[in-house]
Amino acid sequence: MPSHLIVFNKPFRVLSQFSAEGDKSTLADYIEIPEFYPAGRLDFDSEGLLLLTNQGALQHVIASPDFKLPKTYWVQVEGEITDDALIKLRQGVELKDGLTKPAQAERMTEPNIWERIPAVRYRENIPTSWLTLQIREGKNRQVRRMTAAVGFPTLRLIRYAIGPYTLENTAVGQWNYIEPTDNLLKEVTQFEEQRKRKTASPNRRRPSEKGQQRHQGNKVSHGEGMARRPNGTKSTRRPR
Numbered sequence: 001m002p003s004h005l006i007v008f009n010k011p012f013r014v015l016s017q018f019s020a021e022g023d024k025s026t027l028a029d030y031i032e033i034p035e036f037y038p039a040g041r042l043d044f045d046s047e048g049l050l051l052l053t054n055q056g057a058l059q060h061v062i063a064s065p066d067f068k069l070p071k072t073y074w075v076q077v078e079g080e081i082t083d084d085a086l087i088k089l090r091q092g093v094e095l096k097d098g099l100t101k102p103a104q105a106e107r108m109t110e111p112n113i114w115e116r117i118p119a120v121r122y123r124e125n126i127p128t129s130w131l132t133l134q135i136r137e138g139k140n141r142q143v144r145r146m147t148a149a150v151g152f153p154t155l156r157l158i159r160y161a162i163g164p165y166t167l168e169n170t171a172v173g174q175w176n177y178i179e180p181t182d183n184l185l186k187e188v189t190q191f192e193e194q195r196k197r198k199t200a201s202p203n204r205r206r207p208s209e210k211g212q213q214r215h216q217g218n219k220v221s222h223g224e225g226m227a228r229r230p231n232g233t234k235s236t237r238r239p240r
Contacts, residue, residue: 004058006036008050008175009167009209012116016041016050027052030173039063040162043141048073048114048159049167057195058180062162063188065137069163072134073143076120077152081107085150090132093149097139100146104134113158114172120155143219189230 015023016038035054038063042050053059054153061067089105108130120128128150131200133143137203160167163184170176180188 002178003179004055005034005178006175007050007165007167007170007178009170009172010042010047010050011173012047013044015044015141018235031175033163040138042159043157046157046159047172048157049162049165050159051162051165054176057188058191059173061184061191066239067187067191068136070134070136070161071138071159072132072166074108074113074158074162075133075143075147075154076110076128076156077131077147078126078155079152080127081152084109085147086131088150089146090203093146095139095142095145095149100142101135101137101222103136103146104132106132108132111158114151116156119163132160200222207215 008027008031010027011025011030015021016031017026018028018029018031018037020026023076025057026049027038031052031053033052036052037054037059039051039053039059041050051060051062064067086105086107092102093100110130133146135142139145143157147154158167164181165178
């Protein structure tokens with residue numbers, strides 16, 4: 001039985017969605033598994049790890065910053081990254097939408113990875129350098145804005161890991177089934193239990209109360225609607 005979770009190595013300039021948008025490439029060009037959807041997103045001009053699942057609770061836990069799955073990025077920046085810049089990234093950077101949480105930031109040697117198409121523009125008089133950056137939040141285009149704020153614009157951005165899941169053994173444009181870790185399954189179980197408790201709340205409006213509430217215009221139902229996702233899936237083989 002295939003897993004409910006897959007890892008995909010998203011190429012540059014591919015949308016993190018299956019629906020068409022103009023002439024842009026989408027996940028549908030690479031993944032043909034029914035009922036699987038991204039858990040989170042990765043920008044059109046970023047590359048690397050994207051997790052997809054066919055279970056709503058699993059999708060929520062992976063995508064939500066509340067569950068604190070760290071995201072690790074390999075970042076190529078313009079210029080030789082300085083110690084001062086790394087310290088600022090570690091302490092938190094002031095952006096327009098607030099101060100970022102402390103991050104893990106270290107220099108790294110240029111990774112042995114696939115060529116990007118098109119390649120990063122080469123400028124003879126301006127060197128580039130690489131760093132690894134790990135964050136636990138998800139502000140819009142956060143990594144790019146963080147490196148720019150400390151004086152080193154991002155040239156290439158690759159997400160290498162989400163929690164324990166990495167790009168190892170997954171070539172660019174390819175995907176693999178993976179098994180959820182015990183910790184992730186525990187988080188999913190806790191989330192589902194919390195959701196059930198909310199659904200079973202005594203304040204939730206019951207069908208039998210509808211007639212009574214028609215005559216009580218000053219009362220408001222405090223029930224919550226909970227969207228459900230289909231969790232059926234069909235067995236499929238990984239493309240070679």
